Amino acid sequence: MKNEQKLAGPIIRSSFTIMILAGLIYPLVSTGIAQAIMPDQADGSLLYNEQGEVVGSELIGQNFTDPMYFHGRESAIEYDASGSGSNNYAPSNQDMITRTEESIAAWSEENPATPVDQLPIDLVTDSASGLDPHISVEGAAAQVERVSELTEISRERLKELIEENTQGKEWGLFGEERVNVLMLNLDLQELIQE
Amino acid sequence: MITTILSIFITLAVMVLIAKPSGIYLAKAFDYKKTGLDKVFGPLENLLFKLSGIKKVNQSWKQYALALILTNGFMIILVFAVFRLQGVLPLNPSGNPGMEPTLAFNTAISFMTNTNLQHYSGESGLSYLGQMIGILFMMFAAPGTALAVAIAFVRGLSGREIGNFFVDLFRAITRVLMPVALVTGLIFVALGVPQTLEPSITAETIEGTAQEIARGPVGTFLSIKELGNNGGGFFGVNSAHPFENPNAISNFIQILLMFLLPAALPFTYGKMVGNFKQGRVLFVSMLMVFIVFLSTALFYEYQGNPALNALGIDTEQGSMEGKEVRFGTGQSIFYALVTTATETGAVNTMHDTLTPIGGMLALSNMLLNTVFGGVGAGFINVMMYAMIAVFLSGLMVGRTPEFLGKKIEGREMKLIAITMLMQPLLILGASAAALYTPLGTAAISNSGFHGVSQVVYEYTSSAANNGSGFEGLGDATPYWNITTGIVMYIGRFFGLITMLAVAGSLASKKLVPETVGTFRTDTPLFGVILVGTFFIVGALTFFPTLVLGPVAEYLTL
Numbered sequence: 005m006k007n008e009q010k011l012a013g014p015i016i017r018s019s020f021t022i023m024i025l026a027g028l029i030y031p032l033v034s035t036g037i038a039q040a041i042m043p044d045q046a047d048g049s050l051l052y053n054e055q056g057e058v059v060g061s062e063l064i065g066q067n068f069t070d071p072m073y074f075h076g077r078e079s080a081i082e083y084d085a086s087g088s089g090s091n092n093y094a095p096s097n098q099d100m101i102t103r104t105e106e107s108i109a110a111w112s113e114e115n116p117a118t119p120v121d122q123l124p125i126d127l128v129t130d131s132a133s134g135l136d137p138h139i140s141v142e143g144a145a146a147q148v149e150r151v152s153e154l155t156e157i158s159r160e161r162l163k164e165l166i167e168e169n170t171q172g173k174e175w176g177l178f179g180e181e182r183v184n185v186l187m188l189n190l191d192l193q194e195l196i197q198e
Numbered sequence: 199m200i201t202t203i204l205s206i207f208i209t210l211a212v213m214v215l216i217a218k219p220s221g222i223y224l225a226k227a228f229d230y231k232k233t234g235l236d237k238v239f240g241p242l243e244n245l246l247f248k249l250s251g252i253k254k255v256n257q258s259w260k261q262y263a264l265a266l267i268l269t270n271g272f273m274i275i276l277v278f279a280v281f282r283l284q285g286v287l288p289l290n291p292s293g294n295p296g297m298e299p300t301l302a303f304n305t306a307i308s309f310m311t312n313t314n315l316q317h318y319s320g321e322s323g324l325s326y327l328g329q330m331i332g333i334l335f336m337m338f339a340a341p342g343t344a345l346a347v348a349i350a351f352v353r354g355l356s357g358r359e360i361g362n363f364f365v366d367l368f369r370a371i372t373r374v375l376m377p378v379a380l381v382t383g384l385i386f387v388a389l390g391v392p393q394t395l396e397p398s399i400t401a402e403t404i405e406g407t408a409q410e411i412a413r414g415p416v417g418t419f420l421s422i423k424e425l426g427n428n429g430g431g432f433f434g435v436n437s438a439h440p441f442e443n444p445n446a447i448s449n450f451i452q453i454l455l456m457f458l459l460p461a462a463l464p465f466t467y468g469k470m471v472g473n474f475k476q477g478r479v480l481f482v483s484m485l486m487v488f489i490v491f492l493s494t495a496l497f498y499e500y501q502g503n504p505a506l507n508a509l510g511i512d513t514e515q516g517s518m519e520g521k522e523v524r525f526g527t528g529q530s531i532f533y534a535l536v537t538t539a540t541e542t543g544a545v546n547t548m549h550d551t552l553t554p555i556g557g558m559l560a561l562s563n564m565l566l567n568t569v570f571g572g573v574g575a576g577f578i579n580v581m582m583y584a585m586i587a588v589f590l591s592g593l594m595v596g597r598t599p600e601f602l603g604k605k606i607e608g609r610e611m612k613l614i615a616i617t618m619l620m621q622p623l624l625i626l627g628a629s630a631a632a633l634y635t636p637l638g639t640a641a642i643s644n645s646g647f648h649g650v651s652q653v654v655y656e657y658t659s660s661a662a663n664n665g666s667g668f669e670g671l672g673d674a675t676p677y678w679n680i681t682t683g684i685v686m687y688i689g690r691f692f693g694l695i696t697m698l699a700v701a702g703s704l705a706s707k708k709l710v711p712e713t714v715g716t717f718r719t720d721t722p723l724f725g726v727i728l729v730g731t732f733f734i735v736g737a738l739t740f741f742p743t744l745v746l747g748p749v750a751e752y753l754t755l
Contacts, residue, residue, distance in 0.1 A: 014364050015269045018250035019276055019339075022371065025246070026338035026422075027331035030376060034383050034418040038393035046393040048413045048441065050401075058401040061411055063390055063440040066403045073404065077523070086398060086410035087321050088435040090520060092550035092670030094644035094651075095503040096751050100519060104506055124512045125502075129519040132438035132530075132548045138523040140515065177205040179446025180515075180526035189404055 051190070059190070061085075065137040066186050071114055072154045073192060074139075074147050076185040077126055078107060081134040090130045104128050117149045138182035141170055157195055165191050199500070202528030206492070209450055209532075210485075213457045217481065218474075220458060221465025227373040228349045228366060230254075239372050246368055256359040259702030262350055263695050265363040266343060270310050270691070273339055278306040280332040281324075290325035291397035292412075297323065304679035309336035311690035312344055312572055314423075314430030314543050314665035315656075315682060317674045321412040321433060326395060333430060334419060338379075341426030341459070342370035344574025347694050348463060351578055354701025355602055356471045357709070374459075375426060382455060383421035390444035393417040416441055424455035427572040429543025429665040437533070437546040438522055449529055449546060456540045460570040463577040471602055475720035480580060483725040487569050487732065491559045492535045498555040499531040504755050520551025531556055538563035541572030543665025550644065550652065550668040554755065557668070558748035561655055564662040566736040567621065572663055575690065578697045582614055584719065585700075587731040589614075591717050600716060603709045610703055613696045620692050622739045624661040624685045629654045629743070637677040643670035647754065651747035656682065661689035 038046040049062040060066055067083040068075045076083070080091045093100030107128040112120055124142040144166045152159045169188040173179050226233050247254070257265065280287070281302040285295040297305065301317055308315045309332070318324065324333065346366030354360055387393045392413040401409045416432045420442055423429060429436075437443040437452060461481065468477025502517045516527030525533070530547035537544050538560040549560055563569050568580050585601055589611060592599030599606045632638025632653050642649035652668040659666055660682040667673070673682070710716075718724065 011265055011268060013251040015265070015272050018252065018364055018367070019269060019273050021246055021250045022339050022342075022367075023273075023276065023331050023335045026371065026376070027335035030338075030380070031330050031334060031415045031418045034380060035393050035395060035415050038384060038387040038417060042388055045387050045390050046417075047396070048392040048394070048399065048411060049390050049444075050399065058399055060401045060403060060409060061441075063444050064409075064411055065440075066405070066409060067407070068405060070405055083409065086412050087319060088412075088433050088439050089319070090435070090548055090551075092548050092643065092668065093519060094550055094648040094668075094670070094751070095505065095517065095519070095553055096646060096648055096755055097644045101505050104509060104519075108509060108511060120510050121512060125506065125515050125518045126523050128511065129506070129521075130551075132520050132522050132546070132551075133433075133435045133440060135440055136522050136524075137440055140523055142512065173201060173205075174446040174450075177201045177208065178450055179205075179524050179529055182523045186404070193404055 051186075060186055062184065062187065063137055065135050068185065068189065071150060072196070073189045074144060074151060074185055075127070076139055077131045077136050078103075078129060079134040079136075080130055083135055085135055088133050088135055090132055090134050093130070115147065115150045118146050122146050137184050137186055139185055141166070141181055141183055144183040144188065151192070155192070155196055161195070165195075199528075202526070206528065206532050209453055213454060213461055214485070216454075216458070217461040218465045220462035221477065222469050224349075224374065224462055224466040225469040228361075228369055230361065235373060243368060243372055246372070247365070250364065250368075252364040252368070254365055255362060257362050259354065259360050259698050262360050262363045263698050266347060266694070267691060269363070269367070270343060273336065274306045274310045277309065277332045277336060278302050281305055281328055284325040284328040284332070287325065287327050289327035289330070289395070292325070294322060294325045294328075300676040300679035301674065304683040307683045307687050308665065309333055309428070309430060310340055311663050311686045312340040312426070312428060312541075312575065313660060313663040313686045313690070314428045315660055315667065315686065316430055316665070317679055319434035320431055326414060329414065329419065329432065334422065337419075337422045337426050337428045337430070338371050338375055339367070341428065341573045342367045342375060344572065344694075345370040345374065345459065346574070347698060348574035348577050349466070351581070351697060351701045352467050352470045354698070354705040357705055360702065360705070375422060378458070379418065379422040379425055382425065382451060383418040385451065386420050386448055387417040389448045390441075391417040391420055391448065392441055413441060420452070421455065423544060424452045424542060425458060427456060427460065427540050427542040429537065431544065437544045438548065443546055445524055446529060449525060449533065452544065453533060453536050456536050456542045456544070457570070459573040460540045460576055463574070467577070473720055476602075479720055479722070479725045480584065480728070483728050484568070484570050484580065487566075487729060488535070488539050491563060491569070492532065495531050495535055495556045495559040496528065498553050499527050501553070503553060517551070517553055520548035522546065534560050535563065537666060538664060539569040541567065541576055541662055541664045543659065545666050548669060549655070549666055550670045554748040554752035557651065558744055560666075561651070561658060561748065562744070564658045564664050565625070565740045566732050567662045568732050568736070575663060575694060579693065582617060582693070582697060583731050583735070584728055585610070585614055586618065586735065587724070587728045588717065588719060590731060591727055595717070597715065597717070600710055601704070601719060603712065604704045604707045605710060610700050613700050617693045617696045618735065620688065621661055624689055625654065625657045626743065628657045628681055628685050632657070632681065637675070641672040641675065641678060643672060647747055647750040650743075651751065654743055654747055657685055660685040663690050
């Protein structure tokens with residue numbers, strides 16, 4: 005074999021070839037396949053109401069401030085899903101400790117019937133994405149007292165609702181047991197409207 | 199806790215089971231002799247070679263290195279132009295503007311060097327076209343380049359011709375990266391990851407406000423992000439975003455993809471040099487270090503943050519600040535250790551919020567850069583340490599060190615020594631400069647000892663081509679864009695070129711016949727010496743810095 009090859013041509017031409025192959029053909033072909041066989045997921049697992057309007061995505065958390073509804077986790081971006089992010093507070097950051105203390109105080113005020121030692125840590129800490137759709141099962145249970153009082157729906161009914169919206173660990177092992185707050189509140193909304 | 203440990207154990211077991219067959223496949227995929235794979239990929243490859251004007255001729259190591267540097271250099275210029283001009287180019291439904299020059303400089307280098315440090319946020323910083331022909335393009339080209347060099351390096355060690363850079367680069371993409379990425383990308387979509395070219399959508403929420411939801415062609419992006427040890431997120435928060443990692447199954451697949459190539463390469467090496475034990479020793483040594491780091495990090499992360507534990511709430515879940523509920527503490531810190539070991543840089547938790555010791559172990563993975571390491575480049579670095587280990591052992595017993603039957607002499611050791619010194623020079627030099635000037639210190643968001651960790655983490659991540667960050671750092675400024683850009687570039691290409699030179703030099707040497715006195719490099723004893731070398735060289739260099747950052751934070755918390 006000859007040991008000679010000009011470099012300029014192959015460098016320029018292979019760069020453009022890979023750019024078109026990897027940057028255009030690959031994503032367009034996979035988008036086509038994905039849209040054809042699983043359009044729901046490919047569009048973002050959107051949820052619609054009876055009028056066919058988008059009310060959210062099953063995977064994206066929403067901001068709940070009304071005490072009648074179950075609340076999600078702290079979000080530095082108030083669940084603005086046009087972006088994503090959180091505060092990146094170090095464990096030693098005084099702002100984080102102050103914010104958590106304030107959250108606990110606000111929570112106690114809103115949930116006077118539930119002692120603080122039943123408040124799980126996920127409810128008063130920032131998620132990584134600022135869009136976490138889930139809370140722990142304990143986090144949902146800790147809010148039953150408040151929601152029941154304000155909506156006049158029985159505690160037992162709310163506990164059933166939580167159970168229906170609890171997702172177990174994947175394959176019984178991976179990840180954590182959790183409650184999807186938006187799905188839970190959509191069910192709750194139906195009960196309230198009845 | 200028990201189920202979490204079991205799930206981690208299962209993940210690692212699957213990783214170990216697929217490593218060897220994947221390694222053998224890689225050896226076959228890059229074999230220039232005719233194989234069965236030619237029938238499958240040959241027609242497409244011949245078309246691509248024709249389009250690119252490539253002849254299948256062997257190159258010398260110098261030609262190979264030159265082709266590599268110039269091709270990557272041209273790609274950087276090309277993508278820099280795309281980022282600058284994306285505002286006026288098509289496929290920009292959200293109307294994102296062109297990138298500022300230092301940011302475009304940083305981002306183009308970041309993705310070409312397989313680092314994927316992101317000083318922009320995907321949702322607002324890039325158009326769909328920028329994500330595709332800028333980022334996706336490089337997410338294939340960068341690991342393809344590194345895989346090619348790793349194979350060429352092993353060819354040199356085994357006394358073969360180095361090969362042809364262009365042929366290897368295309369084969370890496372057509373035979374390895376693209377088929378796996380296509381299939382796993384679609385699996386990700388099935389699990390809930392969006393794959394659409396439609397713009398973001400506005401939802402009317404339960405409480406009656408409008409919520410704009412960003413989306414895009416994420417599935418295809420995600421698979422190559424993990425498989426190529428790229429790590430750059432489609433969304434700003436990377437795989438912590440529910441669209442980029444919807445549940446623990448997608449998380450499991452991402453971890454396997456990150457491990458796939460770095461875990462396979464030792465076996466590819468074993469296969470190519472005709473002695474599987476050589477590869478297995480490397481693999482087991484790295485796995486042992488990984489498991490020790492992981493167990494320690496898990497322990498500290500489950501302890502939680504003492505400052506929050508003191509507030510009287512239920513902290514059984516561990517330290518949940520900056521973590522997602524669906525992953526919990528276990529899968530979050532596991533992912534953090536895998537992403538830093540494999541130099542991927544994808545994150546499913548905010549590393550800034552990790553407990554000091556958990557964060558320190560993630561940092562240590564990158565400082566050592568030998569616990570698997572990124573595709574190709576990491577393996578080459580491990581081989582460098584293997585040669586240092588051989589050299590040290592040779593000194594101790596007073597023999598000329600030999601590696602795979604070739605004498606390691608002054609020329610090779612000089613190249614290895616400057617490569618080894620380059621990494622601390624880049625990390626500590628740049629960190630010292632940043633901590634000295636207000637341009638650097640102004641970026642620190644967590645004051646005190648953690649601020650030191652933030653700066654050191656940023657430059658370590660750049661030099662090791664990892665790309666994760668202690669993201670509180672306000673690094674989207676020209677100072678950080680330019681300095682990290684330079685560190686990434688040197689951190690990537692300096693070592694690749696010097697080690698290709700070592701391989702070229704070894705390839706031209708005569709084989710020394712093996713005797714009873716030969717120090718064997720395929721035994722558990724060598725594995726122990728290798729791990730010792732990682733720690734003697736790596737830990738001694740960086741220990742003082744770790745004391746000033748994470749250790750001090752731990753002790754004062």
